[in-house]
Amino acid sequence: MKKYDIIEHTADIGIKAYGKILSECFENAATGMFDIISDTKKVKAVGEYEISLKSDTVEELLVDWLSKLLTLCDINNFLFGKFDVNVDEKKCELNAKVYGENFDSERHTVGKEIKAVTYHILEVNKKQGYVQVLFDI
Amino acid sequence: MNWQGTLKKIDEYRYEIPSDYKGEKGNLKMRTPGLIYASEKLIESIRKDNAPEQVANVATLPGIVGKSMAMPDIHWGYGFPIGGVAAMDAETGVISPGGVGYDINCGVRLVKTNLTVKDVTPKIKEIVDSMFNNVPSGVGSRGKIKLNMNQLDDVLENGAGWAVNNGYGWKEDMEFLEENGCMKNAEPSKVSTFAKQRGMPQLGSLGGGNHFLEIDRVDEIYDEKTAKVFGIEHKDQIMVLIHTGSRGCGHQICTDSLKEMERAVKKYNINLPDGQLACAPVNSPEAENYFKSMACGANYAWANRQMIVHWVRESFEKVFNRKAEELDMHIVYDVCHNIAKLEEHEFEGKKRKLYVHRKGATRAFPKEHPDIPSKYKSVGQPVLIPGDMGTASYVLVGTETGMKETFGSTCHGAGRIMSRHEALRRWRNEDIKREMDKKNIYVHSASMKVLVEEAPDAYKNVDDVVDTTHGAGISLKVAKLKPLGVMKG
Numbered sequence: 001m002k003k004y005d006i007i008e009h010t011a012d013i014g015i016k017a018y019g020k021i022l023s024e025c026f027e028n029a030a031t032g033m034f035d036i037i038s039d040t041k042k043v044k045a046v047g048e049y050e051i052s053l054k055s056d057t058v059e060e061l062l063v064d065w066l067s068k069l070l071t072l073c074d075i076n077n078f079l080f081g082k083f084d085v086n087v088d089e090k091k092c093e094l095n096a097k098v099y100g101e102n103f104d105s106e107r108h109t110v111g112k113e114i115k116a117v118t119y120h121i122l123e124v125n126k127k128q129g130y131v132q133v134l135f136d137i
Numbered sequence: 138m139n140w141q142g143t144l145k146k147i148d149e150y151r152y153e154i155p156s157d158y159k160g161e162k163g164n165l166k167m168r169t170p171g172l173i174y175a176s177e178k179l180i181e182s183i184r185k186d187n188a189p190e191q192v193a194n195v196a197t198l199p200g201i202v203g204k205s206m207a208m209p210d211i212h213w214g215y216g217f218p219i220g221g222v223a224a225m226d227a228e229t230g231v232i233s234p235g236g237v238g239y240d241i242n243c244g245v246r247l248v249k250t251n252l253t254v255k256d257v258t259p260k261i262k263e264i265v266d267s268m269f270n271n272v273p274s275g276v277g278s279r280g281k282i283k284l285n286m287n288q289l290d291d292v293l294e295n296g297a298g299w300a301v302n303n304g305y306g307w308k309e310d311m312e313f314l315e316e317n318g319c320m321k322n323a324e325p326s327k328v329s330t331f332a333k334q335r336g337m338p339q340l341g342s343l344g345g346g347n348h349f350l351e352i353d354r355v356d357e358i359y360d361e362k363t364a365k366v367f368g369i370e371h372k373d374q375i376m377v378l379i380h381t382g383s384r385g386c387g388h389q390i391c392t393d394s395l396k397e398m399e400r401a402v403k404k405y406n407i408n409l410p411d412g413q414l415a416c417a418p419v420n421s422p423e424a425e426n427y428f429k430s431m432a433c434g435a436n437y438a439w440a441n442r443q444m445i446v447h448w449v450r451e452s453f454e455k456v457f458n459r460k461a462e463e464l465d466m467h468i469v470y471d472v473c474h475n476i477a478k479l480e481e482h483e484f485e486g487k488k489r490k491l492y493v494h495r496k497g498a499t500r501a502f503p504k505e506h507p508d509i510p511s512k513y514k515s516v517g518q519p520v521l522i523p524g525d526m527g528t529a530s531y532v533l534v535g536t537e538t539g540m541k542e543t544f545g546s547t548c549h550g551a552g553r554i555m556s557r558h559e560a561l562r563r564w565r566n567e568d569i570k571r572e573m574d575k576k577n578i579y580v581h582s583a584s585m586k587v588l589v590e591e592a593p594d595a596y597k598n599v600d601d602v603v604d605t606t607h608g609a610g611i612s613l614k615v616a617k618l619k620p621l622g623v624m625k626g
Contacts, residue, residue, distance in 0.1 A: 008556040010186055010212060011219070037276075060399070067392055074277065074385045075334040103277070110584055112557070113276040113345040115388040116239045118215050119395070119413055136215070136239045136388075137346060137557075 004032035007121070007134065013112065014121060014134035022058070022124070025131040026065055026094065027083040033066055033117075034080055036135065037073070039109045043081025045099035053094045058124045061092050062131055066117040069098065077103045089126070112137050140184045142193065150174055150609035154193050154205075165410055167196040172204040174548075176605045179209050182554060182597065191218040194410045198223065200230025200419070202484055202491055206543055208498050209605040210552035210597060214238070216413035219497035222546040225419065227479060227490035231407065232424040233416035234398060234431070236494030238475035239391045241434035243382030244315070245472055245521040246442045247532065248449065249368045251465040252375040252457070254354045257621060260456055261352065265581045265622040267452040268350050272445055273342040274626030275583035280341035280444075289333050290325040292340060293386075296436030300443035306450075310443065312510050314471040315500060318439040322479075323432035328386075329393045332430075336386030336437055341444040343381050345584070345626035347591055350449065351378040351523075353530060353618035360615045363516040363534050367469050369616050376618055377466075378530055379445055380523050382475065387434035394427045419492060428477065428492075435476060442471060469532070470510075470519040474499045474549035482544050493544045501535030501547040501612045509535075520612050523550050524599035526591050526623050527576060531603045532616045539611035547612035548603065551596040560595045561586065573623075582625040591625065 007014030015032035019025035034040045051068055055061040065085075072078060080100035087094050115136045123132040142161075145153045154171030171192040175183055183189065188211050195217055196205035202224045211220035216235030225231055257264065273280055284292070292299045297311055297318025311317045325333075343350065355374045358364045369376070383390075398415035401407075401423040407416065417423035446468065450461035457464060477494045484491075502509050502518040509518040520533040528551075539545055555563075566585045569592050573580050582588045606612045 006558070008558045010556050011214075011553045013557065056400075060396075064396075071331050071335060071389060075331070075338070077277065077279065077338070110276050111586075115385075116392050118239075119399075119415075120215055 003028040009134065012134055012137050014132065016130055016132045018130050020129060022087045022089060022126055023085045025129065026062065026085045026087055029062065029066060029131050029133060030069055030080065030083045033069065033114065033135065037111050037114055038079050040081040042108055043079045044101050045082050046101035047099070049098045051096045051098060055092050058089055058092055059122050061087070061094055062124055062133060063117050063119060063122065065094055066133065070114060070117060079103050079108055140187050140189045142189055144180065144189065150176060150605050152180060154189060156196065158193055160193055160410060161190055165193060165197060167193055169196050169201055170204050171196050173207045173211060174605055174609050174611065175209045176601060176608070179597070179601055179605060183211055186213045188213045188218040191216070192221065194414060195221060195223050197410055198225065198231055198233070198414065198416065199407065200226040202226050202489060203544065208548040209602045210497065210548045210550055212552045214496060216411055217494065217496045220548065220552065221496045222494065222498045222543055224482070224491040224493045224544050227419055227492060230419050230492060231416035232419055232427055232477060232492055233414055233494065234391050234394045234427055235413050235415065236496050237431060237477050238496045239388045240382040240475055241387035241390060241431055242438035242473045243475045244438060244442070245474070245523050246379040246446060247469040247521050248377040248446060248466055249469050250375045250377070250453070254373040254375065257352065257375050261579050261622045264352060264452060264456050265579055265624050267455055268449060268624050269581045271448040271452045272350060274344070274624065276345040276626065278342035278344055278626055279338045282341060284337045284340060286333060289337050292440045293325040293328060293433035293436055294323050295319055296439040297443040300440045305444045305447040310446070310468050313468040314439060315473055318443065318471070320432035320435050322429055323436050324429040325433055327426045327430040328390060328433045332386050332389035332393060335389050336384065339384040339386065340437070340441060342384060343445065343626045344384055345587060348381040348626060349526070350624040351530070351620050352622040353378055353620050355616055356529065356619040357617040360534070360613065363615045366513060366516045367519050367532065367615065368467060369532065377449055378523060378618065379442055379449065381441060381445065383434045383438035384441065386437045390430050390434040394430065397423050397426070431477060435473065439471070470521060472499050472521050480544070491544065493546065495546055497549045498546050499549045500545055501533065501539050502545045503535045503537045503540045520547055522548060522599065522603055525551050525593040525596040526580070526620070527573060527578060527593035528599055530618045531599065531614060532618065533603065533606065533612040534615050536610055536613055543611050547606045551599040551602060553595055554597055555595040557590040560590050560592050564589050564592055578620050579622045580625065587625055
């Protein structure tokens with residue numbers, strides 16, 4: 001099954017990420033985001049990071065999840081390539097283990113600079129098995 | 138799909154969205170008309186991306202004073218369109234981070250020199266390459282210095298002043314920056330640790346995407362008197378243009394604020410046609426906190442551009458073996474094009490205090506305004522309009538007409554018309570390089586792809602945008618600059 005599709009946009013870029021369950025959609029959204037920033041296939045799982053989040057809605061949880069990854073990536077110059085996510089829809093909570101390494105200009109591709117995760121076209125569709133989000137670049 | 142709403146042509150440069158327009162969903166309650174500055178040539182492309190709907194949406198915000206406006210470089214954004222200008226009453230209005238943008242104080246700085254095309258053409262590759270080596274750039278670019286949290290707080294509080302006090306640039310630079318390079322209401326305690334942590338390693342870097350350093354020559358002078366006052370003496374004079382913003386720090390401040398605003402909308406029962414117009418009443422703690430942290434983001438950007446100017450001067454010193462002072466590398470001006478300001482304006486005969494939101498729009502104050510440098514009071518405030526990589530940039534001046542109609546605001550640049558993917562499909566790196574070579578523009582870019590993504594044809598024609606604001610009288614053309622060399626991240 002395809003992990004995600006890129007959504008084209010005049011000034012920015014979006015992702016439609018698929019999965020049988022929401023947790024999988026969230027994982028694939030993260031993969032999509034880091035494929036825009038770099039190329040997850042070239043990112044080794046050298047270090048591990050734990051993330052726990054709680055939001056008011058599951059849509060906000062998606063934004064918070066991707067924003068958190070973006071922040072960590074920017075602060076520490078990390079790239080993440082592998083994501084193990086558990087989303088509790090009822091509690092609007094997320095627990096995840098993410099794997100990655102320091103950015104290495106010799107091995108990692110330089111993609112686009114994502115400034116932020118926006119609320120535009122934000123969608124969490126459990127029934128049809130996808131989530132959708134747009135990034136400001 | 139094209140926007141189907143009503144656009145009433147007022148004159149050659151003004152189109153109105155009537156306040157009884159009910160919006161695409163049929164239930165919009167506009168408090169005031171929308172006003173789009175555009176020529177007939179531009180209006181067709183403006184309908185293409187639904188941005189006019191956003192102009193109508195902004196017109197529903199409580200406390201809006203005057204019309205919901207958009208400049209001719211209008212295109213779709215988050216909540217507010219890019220090119221959007223809206224003023225909110227300082228007592229009854231709202232403040233909206235979407236009316237500022239993620240890249241707080243993305244802006245432009247123009248530096249003059251006493252060099253000419255003859256001096257620079259034989260050395261253009263050397264200068265651009267020197268700047269490339271001296272100024273960190275590119276996606277996720279990190280600065281050359283390591284700041285600790287206290288120093289970062291100092292940057293957020295003092296903006297360009299921090300940079301000058303730490304040896305970047307000259308004290309006299311500050312007079313020629315919007316707000317003298319520092320918004321005094323900044324409060325670093327209102328900025329999250331995350332935003333500070335993102336800011337710390339990135340101070341003194343250009344970033345990627347559409348940010349750039351450009352070496353320009355004066356191609357045409359439209360208003361000799363004003364140009365001379367600005368320090369633009371003659372054709373073929375060399376100038377340097379810097380375009381960058383607040384990096385990850387500003388982006389995080391906006392992200393953090395939007396989360397707060399989402400809650401505020403529910404708390405204060407604000408009815409919005411688009412969730413991304415998330416806002417809070419001006420006197421609420423949420424709005425006050427945003428305004429104080431936005432000022433911090435703005436100050437970060439001014440400090441950033443100040444450091445970059447210093448390194449640009451160093452690059453020129455290295456190549457020409459003369460001091461920057463000798464090369465007369467003074468700052469002409471520095472403008473923000475993503476910001477909200479508390480300003481006093483006259484509206485319907487009364488003096489009003491207003492929060493003017495300019496998102497992808499530039500302040501353009503007229504002559505005698507107290508907030509512009511004394512040197513420029515006889516003519517008005519310089520407005521710097523970066524074009525795309527291959528065409529031209531402009532220097533404009535603010536006018537009384539603009540002050541009355543748009544609260545002293547005008548356009549900010551060209552505006553994209555094509556997605557980056559579309560650009561990558563249409564052109565290859567070699568195509569763009571060839572086009573630049575034909576125009577004798579030397580480009581040094583960190584990434585092959587960004588050259589194509591930022592191709593001139595992916596943008597509106599900046600000449601059309603600037604001709605419109607000139608024709609409408611909200612800002613007037615002073616000079617046209619054409620690039621000789623471009624450095625991109």
